[in-house]
Amino acid sequence: VLGTLQSRHENEKYLPGVRLPDEVVATSDLNRVLAADAVLVAVPAQRLRAALGSLSSAVRPAVPLVLCAKGIERGSGKLVTEILQETAPQASGAVLSGPSFAADVARGKPTAVVIGAQDPAIAGRLQATLSTASFRPYASQDVTGVALGGAAKNVYAIACGIVDGLGLGESARAALLARSFAELMRFGETLGARRETLMGLSGLGDLVLTATSLNSRNYAHGSKLGRGEIRAGATAAHEPLVEGVPTAPALLARAKALSIELPVAEATAAVLDGTLTPRDALIRLMSRPLKTE
Amino acid sequence: VLGTLQSRHENEKYLPGVRLPDEVVATSDLNRVLAADAVLVAVPAQRLRAALGSLSSAVRPAVPLVLCAKGIERGSGKLVTEILQETAPQASGAVLSGPSFAADVARGKPTAVVIGAQDPAIAGRLQATLSTASFRPYASQDVTGVALGGAAKNVYAIACGIVDGLGLGESARAALLARSFAELMRFGETLGARRETLMGLSGLGDLVLTATSLNSRNYAHGSKLGRGEIRAGATAAHEPLVEGVPTAPALLARAKALSIELPVAEATAAVLDGTLTPRDALIRLMSRPLKTE
Numbered sequence: 377v378l379g380t381l382q383s384r385h386e387n388e389k390y391l392p393g394v395r396l397p398d399e400v401v402a403t404s405d406l407n408r409v410l411a412a413d414a415v416l417v418a419v420p421a422q423r424l425r426a427a428l429g430s431l432s433s434a435v436r437p438a439v440p441l442v443l444c445a446k447g448i449e450r451g452s453g454k455l456v457t458e459i460l461q462e463t464a465p466q467a468s469g470a471v472l473s474g475p476s477f478a479a480d481v482a483r484g485k486p487t488a489v490v491i492g493a494q495d496p497a498i499a500g501r502l503q504a505t506l507s508t509a510s511f512r513p514y515a516s517q518d519v520t521g522v523a524l525g526g527a528a529k530n531v532y533a534i535a536c537g538i539v540d541g542l543g544l545g546e547s548a549r550a551a552l553l554a555r556s557f558a559e560l561m562r563f564g565e566t567l568g569a570r571r572e573t574l575m576g577l578s579g580l581g582d583l584v585l586t587a588t589s590l591n592s593r594n595y596a597h598g599s600k601l602g603r604g605e606i607r608a609g610a611t612a613a614h615e616p617l618v619e620g621v622p623t624a625p626a627l628l629a630r631a632k633a634l635s636i637e638l639p640v641a642e643a644t645a646a647v648l649d650g651t652l653t654p655r656d657a658l659i660r661l662m663s664r665p666l667k668t669e
Numbered sequence: 670v671l672g673t674l675q676s677r678h679e680n681e682k683y684l685p686g687v688r689l690p691d692e693v694v695a696t697s698d699l700n701r702v703l704a705a706d707a708v709l710v711a712v713p714a715q716r717l718r719a720a721l722g723s724l725s726s727a728v729r730p731a732v733p734l735v736l737c738a739k740g741i742e743r744g745s746g747k748l749v750t751e752i753l754q755e756t757a758p759q760a761s762g763a764v765l766s767g768p769s770f771a772a773d774v775a776r777g778k779p780t781a782v783v784i785g786a787q788d789p790a791i792a793g794r795l796q797a798t799l800s801t802a803s804f805r806p807y808a809s810q811d812v813t814g815v816a817l818g819g820a821a822k823n824v825y826a827i828a829c830g831i832v833d834g835l836g837l838g839e840s841a842r843a844a845l846l847a848r849s850f851a852e853l854m855r856f857g858e859t860l861g862a863r864r865e866t867l868m869g870l871s872g873l874g875d876l877v878l879t880a881t882s883l884n885s886r887n888y889a890h891g892s893k894l895g896r897g898e899i900r901a902g903a904t905a906a907h908e909p910l911v912e913g914v915p916t917a918p919a920l921l922a923r924a925k926a927l928s929i930e931l932p933v934a935e936a937t938a939a940v941l942d943g944t945l946t947p948r949d950a951l952i953r954l955m956s957r958p959l960k961t962e
Contacts, residue, residue: 475843485838486955490962512955514962545778546882550768554874561868575854576962580873581847588881589839662779662805669783669807669869 378402390617394482406431414440414502416472421447421527422622425459432464440468440498442491446526447619453630455523457492468498471519473526473578475585477592481511488512490578492522514577521573524564528641529583530620531627532556534598535644536587538654541602548662552640553587555661559638563627566634594620601647601654608650624648671695683910687775699724707733707795709765714740714749714820715915721756733761733791735784739819740912746923748816750785761791764812766819766871768878770885774804781805783871785815807870814866817857821934822876823913824920825849827891828937829880831947834895841955845933846880848954852931856920859927887913894940894947901943917941 380388381402385395409415410431419427424445435441441464443456454462460469474489481487491506491513493499499515506513516522535556539549557580564574573579586592590599597618600606624645631638643661646652652660673681674695678688702708703724712720717738728734734757736749747755753762767782774780784799784806786792792808799806809815828849832842850873857867866872879885883892890911893899917938924931936954939945945953 475840475847477838477840480838480840483838486841486844486951487838488841488844488955496961509956514960516962545770545773545776545780546878546884547768547770547773548779548781550874550878551779551781551870553877554768554868554870554872557873558868573962575847575851575868577844577847578962579847580850581843584846584877584881585839585843588877591839658779662781663802667807668789669809669866669871 378404391478391482394479407434410434410436410439412439414442414505416442416444418444420617421445421456421459421619422450424456425449425463428460428463432467435464435467437466437468440470440493440502442502443469443471443523445619446473446530447623448527448626448630450622450626453626453633455520455527457519457523468495469493469519470498470502471523471526472513473522473582474513475577475581477585477589479591484510486510486512488514488577488581490514490516490522490573490576492516492519492573492578494519516573516576516578518570518573520567521564521569522578524567524569525560525574525579525582527619527623528560528563528627529579529586530594530618531624531641531644532560532583533586533592533594534601534618534620534624534648535640537592537595537598537600538602538644538647538658539598540590540595541599541604542654542658543602544658544662549588552661553583556587556640557583559640563631563634563636563638566636593618597621598644604654608648620644621648671697684771684775687772700727703727703729703732705732707735707798709735709737711737713910714738714752714912715743717749718742718752718756721753725757725760728757728760730759730761733763733786733795735763735765735795736816737765738912739766739823740916741820741919741923743915743919746919746926748813748820750812750816761788762786762812763791763795764816764819765806766815766875767806768870768874770878770882772884777803779803779805781807781870781874783807783809783815783866783869785809785812785866785871787812809866809869809871811863811866813860814857814862815871817860817862818853818867818872818875820912820916821853821856821920822872822879823887823911824917824934824937825853825876825913826879826885826887827894827911827913827917827941828933830885830888830891830893831895831937831940831951832891833883833888834892834898835947835951836895837951837955842881845954846876849880849933850876852933856924856927856929856931859929886911890914891937897947901941913937914941
């Protein structure tokens, strides 16, 4: 990948057909990376701790680290913002999230995202630097809410993808999405996220995008599971960018430690680890006893 | 329509290919209708006052009237539940809403909806009567929230359809949907709706379904507007079931009377009445100054 990025200014694997600006330089030299004005850290969540570990001694507060991964760390149950706090506490951290397919951003389609940073000056500076006529970052101080929304939606996108793959219809998918959002709200409030963040771009907006489109890797993964095209556990190792696969058990573990029940996430994790078939998991979810809403 | 409903047990216009149960009898005799155990009133919102007016003297509290229309009355700005209160105050009213394409329900796909009734006994009775293995009604006492969610989502579905028709991408559509939901929450709280209702099936769930699918008449209408296939004001008279068209100005008028700003609904109404082109309306919405979320 580095080779074609350098020679052809194109990411052939993940963004084929889009010529990147000439100013974009590919390098594996971390010192060169850290000489920038800001660093966007776009490695998968499960590899973030290792990546930050190799950077941490060279990180200076003057160079903000902007976390772009969306996930929860398996084993620790930590959000990406918490991993940064543990590995490079001296860093000026920020987190970028919101409904934004790379293909839409790269093609100049209108995109609105959120930059979360505890320090409003950092968020404001990143906002000014990163914004274009079509890419609109909004600022937030709620780093937990921004990081959580991006992470959890990948799990719920797999769930909604399973509904699609099983052919249960758009009405059922919408009902499941509403229940997923209710889970996200419940979990987020316990973690200290603001309700407004979860109801905004990086929460609801990203959930809606990811959980209704086959252009989402996580939704497509769920759809294939529902259609029986892939088996539980089959692709986790080969598809690091289906962040919902490792995040599902991590989300559940964190929720259990906080005594919160997340039935949709639980059913999704059970499908992913092969404990339940997609059909059994969804039927169990959909046929709970009738009650008040 | 009445003819083929009677002779072939099929609604050829709106649900072709689905054979209705033999117990379904078509009649235009209102006395026969009101002899039932409950009446589902499924006329468009703009015609509800007239329909209820012709029923009102014969309505008895023992026969609940379940409002199935989703809209706000043009001119008065009233919700369907308020229209019932004005035309037949003695009625036992209820309102049925939630993410449920008729085609999904008719084909036995899993569907979860909400029955709102101030009297929990009525909601419970309707819940027991209407539920099947695949059609799952939940009960709510928040009639305002249930009626409002169903009405407002048609307006926002047109807005999201315009984004689709303009080819602005799924990310932009998701951002607009999140902003639409924020508007719905703000408006709903002022009207006294419960937040939980608006975040549930009849609010968020129905909004997501309607504002992401070309199977929704309102979304499809917006998409055609965005593509320039139809002109502003062209179809309102011929398409009574595109409820968002008359509801958009009604929603706005009600909001203005309450001093609430609804920028997405306002832009949508401006496109519908020809004041703004779809592109100008959306560009204006998407390029507001950057700020905190």
